[in-house]
Amino acid sequence: xxxxxxxxxxxxxxxxxxxxYQVKYDGFRCGLQWTDQDITLWSRNGHDLSHSFPEIIxxxxxxxxxxxxxxxxxxxxxxxxxxxxxxxxxEQIQKRSRIKKNINQxxxxxxxxxxxxxxxxxxxxxxxxxxxxxxxxxxxxxLEGLTGRxxxxxxxxxxxxxLEVVDIHxxxxxxxxxxxxxxxxGKRSNTWLKIKNFRTISGIVTNWNTxxxxxxxxxxxNETLCILGxxxxxxxxxxxETLTTFFKRYGQKVNGTTWELDPSVCMDINCLSAEDQELRxxxxxxxxxxxxxTDCNQLTIxxxxxxxxxxxxxxxLEKELFPTVTKLNYLCYLRWIAPFxxxxxxxxxxTLIRFPDGVHEHSFYQKHLSDYAPSFIQTISNxxxxxxxxxxxxxxxxxxxxxxxxxxxxxxxxxxxxxxxxIVFDLDPPSLxxxxxxxxxxxxxxxxxEHQGFTPLVKTSGRxxxxxHIPIENMTYDETRVLMExxxxxxxxxxxxHFTIERxxxxxxxxxxxxxxxxxxxxxxxxxxxxxxxxxxxxxxxLYWNEVTETxxxxxxxxxxxxxxxxxxxxxxxSMI
DNA sequence: GGATGTT
DNA sequence: AACATCCAACGCTAG
DNA sequence: CTAGCG
Numbered sequence: 238x239x240x241x242x243x244x245x246x247x248x249x250x251x252x253x254x255x256x257x258y259q260v261k262y263d264g265f266r267c268g269l270q271w272t273d274q275d276i277t278l279w280s281r282n283g284h285d286l287s288h289s290f291p292e293i294i295x296x297x298x299x300x301x302x303x304x305x306x307x308x309x310x311x312x313x314x315x316x317x318x319x320x321x322x323x324x325x326x327x328e329q330i331q332k333r334s335r336i337k338k339n340i341n342q343x344x345x346x347x348x349x350x351x352x353x354x355x356x357x358x359x360x361x362x363x364x365x366x367x368x369x370x371x372x373x374x375x376x377x378x379x380l381e382g383l384t385g386r387x388x389x390x391x392x393x394x395x396x397x398x399x400l401e402v403v404d405i406h407x408x409x410x411x412x413x414x415x416x417x418x419x420x421x422x423g424k425r426s427n428t429w430l431k432i433k434n435f436r437t438i439s440g441i442v443t444n445w446n447t448x449x450x451x452x453x454x455x456x457x458x459n460e461t462l463c464i465l466g467x468x469x470x471x472x473x474x475x476x477x478e479t480l481t482t483f484f485k486r487y488g489q490k491v492n493g494t495t496w497e498l499d500p501s502v503c504m505d506i507n508c509l510s511a512e513d514q515e516l517r518x519x520x521x522x523x524x525x526x527x528x529x530x531t532d533c534n535q536l537t538i539x540x541x542x543x544x545x546x547x548x549x550x551x552x553x554l555e556k557e558l559f560p561t562v563t564k565l566n567y568l569c570y571l572r573w574i575a576p577f578x579x580x581x582x583x584x585x586x587x588t589l590i591r592f593p594d595g596v597h598e599h600s601f602y603q604k605h606l607s608d609y610a611p612s613f614i615q616t617i618s619n620x621x622x623x624x625x626x627x628x629x630x631x632x633x634x635x636x637x638x639x640x641x642x643x644x645x646x647x648x649x650x651x652x653x654x655x656x657x658x659x660i661v662f663d664l665d666p667p668s669l670x671x672x673x674x675x676x677x678x679x680x681x682x683x684x685x686x687e688h689q690g691f692t693p694l695v696k697t698s699g700r701x702x703x704x705x706h707i708p709i710e711n712m713t714y715d716e717t718r719v720l721m722e723x724x725x726x727x728x729x730x731x732x733x734x735h736f737t738i739e740r741x742x743x744x745x746x747x748x749x750x751x752x753x754x755x756x757x758x759x760x761x762x763x764x765x766x767x768x769x770x771x772x773x774x775x776x777x778x779x780l781y782w783n784e785v786t787e788t789x790x791x792x793x794x795x796x797x798x799x800x801x802x803x804x805x806x807x808x809x810x811x812s813m814i
Numbered sequence: 815g816g817a818t819g820t821t
Numbered sequence: 822a823a824c825a826t827c828c829a830a831c832g833c834t835a836g
Numbered sequence: 837c838t839a840g841c842g
Binding site: 552553591593594607608609639640641 | 815816817
């Protein structure tokens with residue numbers, strides 16, 4: 238029976254060119270055994286998981302010809318449900334493994350993926366004695382280019398680049414592997430080192446269970462004490478004695494096994510998550526005698542879990558930027574959405590609309606660098622010699638967010654390129670009552686564009702309209718203008734009661750204005766996943782075409798609903814990530 | 815939101 | 822110390 | 837022609 242090789246937990250990643258790195262995916266360790274007869278998924282304890290993940294098995298069967306030359310084959314990897322290429326949803330895979338009924342329905346709606354990170358057998362030959370580099374190279378040739386139910390875990394040569402990936406995707410952590418490491422089955426080895434991407438949060442110790450030595454941690458939500466979770470590991474002998482002595486001296490024994498303490502002792506906990514009164518992989522980090530129990534609250538916990546870049550000073554986190562949405566809530570949204578939003582901002586001059594005191598107060602545009610901006614904000618000079626701002630990374634995004642930047646607008650072309658990356662039809666009905674016209678226009682444009690070989694995408698504008706994005710190659714603005722004008726005219730001819738290219742507002746009536754003039758150099762459009770400055774905190778949301786119906790309500794896509802939406806359905810602009 | 819200038 | 826101002830830019834229109 | 841508007 239296969240037993241997985243295990244990495245040793247360390248606090249810091251080793252560097253040097255004898256090491257190579259992989260992202261640590263948060264799912265189930267799994268061995269995939271593929272013989273001429275059958276395909277089996279083995280858990281780390283030797284359980285057969287195949288029946289729980291039929292989508293993996295059937296995908297393999299459909300792609301047998303691709304693998305035939307390498308059979309029999311044994312892959313070591315992780316069974317995951319993806320949110321991004323590097324971010325996974327552990328809760329989902331855990332649920333899946335427990336499900337008995339309707340497995341096929343779940344496997345269709347939210348298919349699991351096997352991410353292979355090692356190769357133990359190929360053509361019936363054991364590769365365990367070979368170096369990791371050799372195995373990794375062979376694994377690459379076998380899995381090259383595959384993006385389906387089986388993928389290869391990419392390897393990173395540079396420590397800095399994997400740290401950046403782990404950080405932005407908030408991955409579980411990373412594994413450093415010695416290039417010359419052999420595969421030592423069932424052993425915890427120093428040639429594989431895991432580094433966890435811990436979140437650090439502060440909690441109040443209120444209970445001690447003498448039976449199992451678990452300490453209960455709590456936090457304040459408004460005035461009431463709520464349970465954060467339990468923690469047992471990480472305390473050194475002396476620290477544990479200090480704590481238990483304190484319990485015996487100042488606490489009360491509430492039953493045979495449990496001591497209770499009024500809120501006074503605070504500690505930092507390292508963990509992977511803190512949800513529903515449960516900490517995942519909690520480890521004691523340090524006592525916090527320098528803070529008050531009231532400092533352990535929803536605000537500081539949200540902040541700890543978000544893992545904001547340390548380079549950004551956050552301020553006035555309790556301020557309301559949208560009704561019922563504090564600046565911290567907004568920054569947490571930006572932090573979560575960053576891996577989906579940054580690709581749409583990368584290498585494009587940014588036009589930021591800032592609302593430092595919230596959507597109801599004074600606002601202004603900004604596209605040049607403030608002279609006090611930190612040096613990590615990247616810029617590019619424009620024709621007038623001014624420094625246009627860029628948003629290339631997480632710390633920039635969070636810095637702009639902290640400055641009340643609520644709307645991120647970008648041009649159609651990237652920096653150092655004159656030609657647009659896409660055509661965008663901005664379909665803005667005169668009011669929400671006429672939203673159905675935008676839906677109709679979007680589908681008509683989709684048909685026309687697909688007929689010409691394009692692959693149109695669609696998103697809400699975050700206000701009342703829809704925007705059809707058509708990725709293009711090698712077209713100038715002049716050429717896109719010709720195509721857009723022609724398309725607009727076909728639309729108007731086909732339904733002059735609903736569409737118009739009339740520029741004067743008073744002459745438009747309740748028709749939808751197809752504005753191809755706004756697709757030009759220097760013009761901008763709201764970036765995917767940017768919020769709009771509305772009372773509902775609406776988001777410019779990429780959609781699947783089958784969602785674009787007359788019953789679609791663009792107001793439902795807000796910073797409250799988007800993370801859940803993406804966890805369930807993924808991102809329709811996937812190609813951009 | 816923060817720097818700088820004005821009362 | 823309190824308060825004001827700046828933070829884009831381009832086409833269009835009324836006067 | 838320019839200030840103001842969107």
